[in-house]
Amino acid sequence: MTVYNINLGIGWASSGVEYAQAYRANILRHTNENAKFIFMDLILADNIAHLTQNMGFRHSEIIWLYQFFSDIPIHPTTMTVEEVLSGVVGTPEYSEKLSDRVVRYFYPETDSFVTCYFVRNSNQLVEHAEFVFRGNLLRKDYYSTKRYLSEFFVPKDGVAVCYNRTIYNSDGTTAYEILIENGEEVLFRFKNHVCYGRTEFIAYFLEQLQFTTEDIIILDRETDIGSIVFERAVRDGAKLGVVVHAEHFSDAIQTDDYLLWNNFYDYQFTNADKVDFFIVSTQAQKDVLAAQFAKYTPHNPKIIVLPVGSIDCLKMSDYRKPFSLMTASRLAGEKHVDWLVRGVALAHEVIPNLTFDIYGSGGEEGKIRETIEKYHAGEYIHLMGHCDLTDVYQQYEVYLTASTSEGFGLTLLEAIGSGLAMIGFDVPYGNQTFINNEENGYLIPLSKHRVEDVIAKSFSEEIIRLYHTNALSYMRNESYRLAEDFLTKNLVEKWKKLLVEEIAK
Incomplete structure (x- = not known):
């Protein structure tokens, strides 16, 4: 058996999809099954071996569409x-x-x-x-x-x-x-073959992989390649799985007769009869998706709850910097890190010892930096850049997130696995999975109007409440307790069960 995981691109500041794949690679190694991670985009700015190695992949696990037909293996650059x-x-x-x-x-x-x-x-x-x-x-x-x-x-x-x-x-x-x-x-x-256009090229590539009924294809992204992958999986009899990484529908466009799927999943959902299983990260998303399939489509697909990430162990710490807050994400508009800056700045007026470190990189960095300067917060709010956070979380006390939608939230999992108290919006699915309101943190109601002054005030109030009620120690223990369900050893057993069941069908 080979488990083929299909994606498009990868970069230094990758998205949650690539991090989810990296976690999956670790899980599949523990199952002792052969796993390959396929990247379809033309990647030239950096050697793909450096990008995938940075994420924790092994070179032997990587297949790059454009290098597949060469006998040069995926390898770090040694050219002087x-x-x-x-x-x-x-x-x-x-x-x-x-x-x-x-x-x-x-x-x-x-x-x-x-x-x-x-x-x-x-x-x-x-x-x-x-x-x-x-x-x-x-x-x-x-x-x-x-x-x-x-x-x-x-x-x-x-x-x-x-x-x-x-x-x-x-x-x-x-x-x-x-x-x-x-x-x-x-x-x-090629020497003995010609492909007219990229679609034919991808189809030719997939044909060379020679899928069998013992193989499983997991589609992580489908843009411009979905129909080709579906056709090849059906033709070769390979089992086909689709991972739903984010919110899968538009809540604003939903009636009793019509539902607008997320455009990244519309093709997969429309052709769900050709999918052997869908993977979602939380039971709540499975319940919603199953009900929508039943109401809006003729399909009744298999939907499996498999968290996209896991932690090998709980990260304990003998010392955490007092009054320390952190967040970690791509610095993208949908993460709304500037809202957090405003909230921390307000809380700092009441708790002057607060510090807030922001990990990650992305297109919103300039806007965030301007917000820090606007509130004269440069002495206690810091942009830390993109770095390995393996042994970073446990140095802090509180994790903040202003994302308005998380399919899972890998950084949230890593945060509770390091015992941080959590503050974020009461939105599906990650926050509601990793933040038990009043237990290991606070969930903030999110109004559809999203008035930024109100949002900043809400974050500041919850930060202040957390410290003034002396709830930190209790919440830390609750985060650790919640994280135990996501230990790698537990997820390995779930993946083993899935792989055995699918091949036995």
């Missing part, structure tokens, strides 16, 4: 500057450091230069390089242990336009080529 420049005629006369990760090497005699983009925290290992001749970008090369991909460019209206991508084998021969028109991949040319 000297190796890159050895392929260039002549010797660079001088270089210019453009940033910590970018250095440009100049060849005045040929009116050319090479720009090297280094692996993070390295000034010798090159992830990719750009080759410019007489002011025109000619080629970009991408490296792991070898050059595995090149992009070729021509100038058009003063802009470098990519017209070809070539993927290589370890001996330098061409594995296949991609022809590009107007930014679209229009043709994939």
Whole structure:
């Protein structure tokens, strides 16, 4: 049996879907079943091996669509500057450091230069390089242990336009080529096969995997690939599972006769008769989804409750910084971290020893920084960036979340597993799973009007209440008690049961 987990992309600041997959990888290792994690997007800014390794995946678990047809394995970059420049005629006369990760090497005699983009925290290992001749970008090369991909460019209206991508084998021969028109991949040319467009390419890739009735396909994201995956699973007889990672419908558009599914799940739900099982993270979501299938569709699919994350053990601590608050998430609009900043600033007026650390990165960082400055809170509210939080949570006393919807909430699980008291909105499904109101924290009612002044005041009041009622010790114990249900050993047994049942069908 092989469990194939299908996703699109991955980055340094990944979403909950990628974190859920990383947790699942750990669980499946404990079941001793073979697991592969497939990424379908073209990923060029970083070597995918670095991105997946950063999340905790093993290189042997990763299949990348674009590298699958090459014999070069997924591997961290080992290409040095000297190796890159050895392929260039002549010797660079001088270089210019453009940033910590970018250095440009100049060849005045040929009116050319090479720009090297280094692996993070390295000034010798090159992830990719750009080759410019007489002011025109000619080629970009991408490296792991070898050059595995090149992009070729021509100038058009003063802009470098990519017209070809070539993927290589370890001996330098061409594995296949991609022809590009107007930014679209229009043709994939192999030695004995041609695919017209990306859809055919993905279908050809899935065909090469040779699924069997002993295999299970788990679809984590379906955008632009759902129908291809469904068709191949049905054709090969593989079991097909779909993970529902977020709220699956629009509460604002629901009548007795009509329900608007989340567009990320509409295809899967519409074709639920072809799905062997759906996975949700909480019993509450299963109850809602099952009732909606019964009311709005002719389908009655199997829905399984399997938390997308687990903790190997409870993280205890002999010391926590007094009056310390934290949050951890992508710094995205839907996380509303700026609301938390305002709430903490108000609470700080009453409890001047409060500190608040914000972990994560993302597009809202500038807005959050401006909010911190607006409330003159820079001395006690800090942006900590993206980092490994394995041994960080237990240094704090309270976890705050202003997300208005969480399908599960992996950071919430990690927080209760480290004994933090919790404060967040009374919304499905993560907050209601990990915050027992008045027991291990406080749930704040969320008005549809979402007046920010009211929200900030609500957070400040609950922070103040928590400290003034001396509830911290009791809530810490309740968080630990709640977290015990999500220990890895318990989830491993649930996954074993699922895999056995599906293959036995």
